[in-house]
Amino acid sequence: MTLTGSRPSPSAAGADRAPADDIIVDARDIHYTIGDRPIFSGLDVQVRKGRITAIMGPSGTGKSTLLRLITAQIQPDAGKVVVWGQDLSQINSREIYALRKRMGMLFQNGALLTDLSVFENVAFPLREHTNLSEPLIRTLVLTKLHAVGLRGAAELMPAELSGGMARRVALARAIVMDPEILIYDEPFVGLDPISLGVILRLIREMNEGLGLTSIVVSHDVQELATIAHDSYLISGGTVVATGTPQELAASGSEVVKQFMTGSDDGPVPFHYPAPDYRKQLMGQSPDEDR
């Protein structure tokens, strides 16, 4: 495991352990600010081919923002994101769309198109990007729906699906174009244990069976530990630790320990910065004692 300080060097975040040609997503020294609030200040993340990489961290640390950077939905203030050797800040929108055709993304809420049926949702990328015949589209869609166990729900509308089912349909849609990278944004949120187990199994099977590279953003440590090959723990705008989930679990770092054990007492504060509690309750100004 690599433990990094508040401002890690570019080589400290796991890249030194992987050969350069094995890295397909390389985010270097990323700085990103929303309004006056810095989200990343020198973030380094590398994703290796064929592996499941977990991006973990407390809520609000910018995990989903990192995914938006990797998929070129936003650009960093400084630093660069390189995907398949292409610097995302140097390519035009046509090239970005070409890159995205090689990626699949599973959104937290599924993001199914609500005016299309389950079948049409999964068929959507095929209809937009290919000239396949209708029988072939039907075969492909039913195959993918079967893989996620929802072939029987093909004619349902998204409003008729449970949260877990919607996410499985979204997963079928994400893999229908056979992407090389599959990105999962908080795939376990709000799922019952059965759905959660199904999604976990699917992520693992997709990665192994289809030879994908997977990036999973989540704060569900226990679940990720069972499937991830590499993990990044983000806090305070930077990577504070990298390694396998098991290495993170055995870490002596206070930040890592707090996150892995779910303790509210540690370097990551439970309370958002606020004036003195007693003074605020008593209606006193925070500057009164000065």
Add this chain to the structure above:
Amino acid sequence: MNTIRSAVKAANGENLIVRFVRIVGQVTLFFGRLLAQCLPSLARPRLVVHQIYNAGARSLIIIMLSGLFVGMALGLQGYSLLQRFGSEQALGVAAALGLLKELGPVITSLLFAGRAGTSLTSEIGLMRATDQLTAMEMMAVDPMRYVAAPRFLGGIVAMPLLVAIFIAIGLYGTQLVGVQLMGVDTGSFWSQMQAGVDLNDVMEGVYKSLVFGFGCSLIAVYEGYHAPPTAEGVGLATTRTVVASSVLTLLLNYMMTAFFL
């Protein structure tokens, strides 16, 4: 305190100008992107036809009912006024010109903004809020082409059709009151209308309806596309669509009337 007030006032004034310029710039850029996607979106004609149905067919009831009542009121008012000068036989031509040149395009546009415009804005805004537009971008599908352009084109096509229906039903309403109720001669009603209305009068209504359809659809699609992804954001965007479309309709109507005179 006065210094603070004047500073705030100055800042607000500055912000207002900057905001106005920013919005004009944003709308212009958005329009450019929209225009660039209009032709590609026609490759999926089913989408455009579906949006013509959404904006047009689904607005039919309100348009027809309003047209009927406006026409009937016009019949009563027109008859009452023209009778004073002994020229109630001119009710047909008066109603036709009023409906063709002013009432038809303006009222239909206001109703369109309230019915179809709000629907477009809230639909696109909710698509943004539920990540559907982002999901399309991630599937390498430009939402401008798949979502915005078909709705924009659908609105432009639907508006003149709705205006035509509004005018036809309005004339029927006027005839119902003027001829059936007040006793204006049927032959005079229709023949004076035929003699007094020329192609230029009809075209004025057509041009107005096209311009209003263009303006209202652009505002509705723009507001929906840029609505903050929250319940409040979508609600405010929907309100802005109605207000901006209504004001724009009345402003453009005045300018076009002045131009055609």
